[in-house]
Amino acid sequence: MNLQLEISLRVRRAIAAAFPSAADAAPLVVQAQNAQFGDYQSNAAMGLGKRLGQKPREVAQKIIDQLDLGDLLAKPEIAGPGFINLRLRPEFLAQALAAVATDDRLGVPLAADPRTVVVDFGGPNTCKPMHVGHLRSPIIGDAICRLLRFLGHKVVGDNHLGDWGTQFGLLIAGFRRFGPEVPESADPLERLVAIYKLATALADQDESFRAEARAELAKLQAGDPANLAQWRQFSAWSLSHFNEMYARLGVHFDETLGESSYNSMLAGVVEDLKSRGLARPSEGAICVFWDDEKLPPLLIQKSDGAFLYATTDLATLKYRCDRWHPSEIVIVTDARQQLHFNQIFDAARRWGIAEDVVLRHVFFGTILGPDGRPLKTRSGDLVxxxxxxxxxxxxxxxxVRDKSPDLSSEEMAAIARVVGIGAIKYADLSQNHQSDFVFNWDKMLALQGNTAPYLQYAYARIRSILRKGNEPGLAASAAPLLLTEPAEAALALKLLRLPEAIDAATDDFRLNLLSNYLFELSAVFTTFYESCPVLKSDPAVRAVRLRLCDLTARVLKQGLDLLGIDVVERM
RNA sequence: GCGCCCGUAGCUCAAUUGGAUAGAGUAUUGGGCUUCGAACCCAAGGGUUGCAGGUUCGAGUCCUGCCGGGCGCACCA
Structure with a gap:
């Protein structure tokens, strides 16, 4: 159960009962910022007082008079200008915690209205190795998919590869020219890159080679079998590299439909947009125009007849709507494409292909080095x-070697993978994705503070306790958990707020809200851990604390899993 | 020139979208391991939220104008 939502509903009903003329007023129930104000608070009375011309504190009292406290809430208090401070009853806490402890979903309800959501993320260009700029899209996109799936939605994660474009003429011509002299290596993609560099260098100074490349491009676009086979080979080499990277990142796609998948649709897209009067010729090219000049023109066909990525993106949206009939399409790219997707989404709506489909562009900032500039190697390439x-x-x-020298080298390596990748992912996901991401090796991998290793360490410590205190039927009992210590109550309340954290993170795909929750949970747990001995306490207390430990471990594991981060039993 | 985003503690970031005394981490300083894992915990200092107005019971958040930064804006993707 989402407590905030449940209390909101009750306050909403109380407002409707007390003030029928203002039944639509928002209950404005939020978690109390400060524990002295209780667990939750409603800020509705102030605005309502103004609207109704009554004193806010009296309005607050009338809301309270109508409020169904049930077994959930203790007697509310009015504070300051009209805040209603709400506190959960200890008995409710104990009973709710016991219920969550026996729930596989840890109290998180499935969505009442399961939707189909297409999530477009990934999208590296073929024929080039992935670089640091390709990090955020899969991390953020995969986490979004995991969240939506956990809530019961149908998710189609699609890798929109950059596998088509003018560079393929040069690649094919270059491969024929330089292939024989560049030795085969274990990594065919690396060899391809080397060849491409030679080809671009030659094209810079050799007009006949440029012409050759243009001819190969034209043949490819016309469907020449040999060039198509060559192109497929390049893609296969690229995909094998991409898959290796995605496997290391633990990122999953349901589909890999690159730009090339939509080639056959492009001419039709332009014709359709023209016939509907959305697009028209301009300076020899074809453009979608906004006659109110709300947005700048969008070029969909070059004067030489070639199509552009705007054309592909429009075709892609149409394909997705036709094939999956989603209620939502989410595209995860860097922030520089905001204008582009504003144009694409608006054009798609006017086109009429995406009626009743929510189109969302989730954008992220640039990865910067500690100096505030994009991360590059000494030679100027992206890392x-x-x-x-x-x-x-x-x-x-x-x-790991330093802290746990007794582990085997295999264990160390496995832990290092989980901790190292987790550190990168958490560093990204624990801040607002819209802002630039300052990538500082030392801070991210210092493995202390608000980092994945801190959470993983909390998990490992709990598992250690549970191994030592292993008792049969730990999670089986639904008996209420009597909490006496403040640290126990604080931990219990935090555990019950997982649904709120997940809902908040899902609403606007602000994954840092889930990260923050998990960090706060770990912090509350370690405070509990310091002040409340588990294994050494009396049997009754011990049983309760073991259950708290078990539940904390499960919430941490589940929460981190939603972010795509693994845990380990020892580290 | 036009448009979008941003400016919060020395540094990296939050702030439940208009709520109470702006919070974390890091760094600094002091304290805590013969006790379940110290990759930890407790405490302290650190702020005119870029500047100036405005809206109202209440503004980091909304509106206006400046200052500073980033990114976009027709034949690349």
């Missing part, structure tokens, strides 16, 4: 993704 992941794991491994 390879593989190197980022290696570095994270190596640094984590050094810490």
């Amino acid at each position: 390879a993704l593989k190197d980022v992941l290696d570095e994270a794991e190596n640094r984590a491994l050094a810490v």
Whole structure:
């Protein structure tokens, strides 16, 4: 149960009963910022007082008079200008906790209205190794998919590969010219990149080679079998690299429909938009116009007849609507594409292909180095993704060696993978995705403070306790859990707020709200851990505390899993 | 020139979308392991929320104008 929602409903009913003319007023129930004000508070009375011309504190009293406290709430208090302070009854806490402890979903309800959501994330360009700029989309997109799935929605995660474009003429011509002289290696993609560099260098100074590349591009676009086969080979090499990276990141896609998948639709898209009067010729090209100049023109066909990525994106939206009939399409890309997707979404709505479909652009900021500039190597290239992941794991491994020298080297390596990758993901997901992400190796992998390792460490410590205190039927009993210590009550309340954290994180895909919750849960737990001995306490108390430990571990594990972060039993 | 985003503690970020005394981490300082894992905990200091107005019971949040930064804006994706 989402407590905030439940209390909101009750306050809403109380307002309707007390003030029928203002039954639509928002209950404005939020978690109390300060424990001295209780567990929740309603801020409705102030605005209502103004609206009704009554004193806010009297309005608050009338709401309270109508409020169904049930077994949920203790007697409310009015404070300040008209805040209604609400406190959960200890008996309710004990009973609710016992109920959650026997629930596989840890109290998180399934969505009442399961929807189909297409999530577009990933999207690296083929024929190039992934780099640090490809990190955020899969991390954020995969977490969004996991959240939606957990809530019972049908999710289609799609990797919209950049697998089509003018560079393929140069790649095919270059591969024929330089292939024989560049030795085969274990990594065919690496070899392809080397060849591409030679080809671009030659094209810079050789007009006939440029013409050759243009001819190969034209043949490819016309469906020449040999060039198509070559192109497929390039894609296969690229995908094998991508899949390796996604596997290390623990990221999953349901579909991999690259830009090339939509080629056959493009001419039809332009024709359709023209016939509906949305697009028209301009300076030899075809553009979608906004006659009210709300948005700048959107070019969908070049004067040479070629289509652009706006055309592909419109075709992609149409395909997704036709195939999956989603209620929502979410596209996860960097923030620079905001204008582009404003145009695409608005054009799609006017086009009429996405009626009743919520179109959302979830955008993220640039990854910057500690100097505030994009992360680059000494030679000026963006840092390879593989190197980022290696570095994270190596640094984590050094810490594991230092802290837990008794573990086997296999265990150390496995832990380093989980901790290193988790550190990167958590660093990203624990802040607002819209802002730039300052990528500081030392801070992220310092493995202390508000980081994945802190949460993973809390989990490992709990598991250690549970191993030692292993008792049969730990989670089986639904008996209320009597909480006497403040630290126990604080932990219990935090545990009951998982549904609120998940709902908040899902509403606007603000994953940092779930991260923050998990960090706060860990902090509340470690405070409990310091002040409340578990294994050494009296049997009755011990049983309650073991259940608190067990539940905390399960919530941490589940919450981190929703963020795509693993846990380990020892670290 | 037009548009979007941003400016919060030394640094990196929050602030439940208009609520009470702006909070965390980090760094600094002091304290805590013969007791369930110290990758931890407890405490302290650190703020004119870029500046100036405005809206109202109440503004980091909303409106206006400046200052500073980032990113976009027709034949790349």
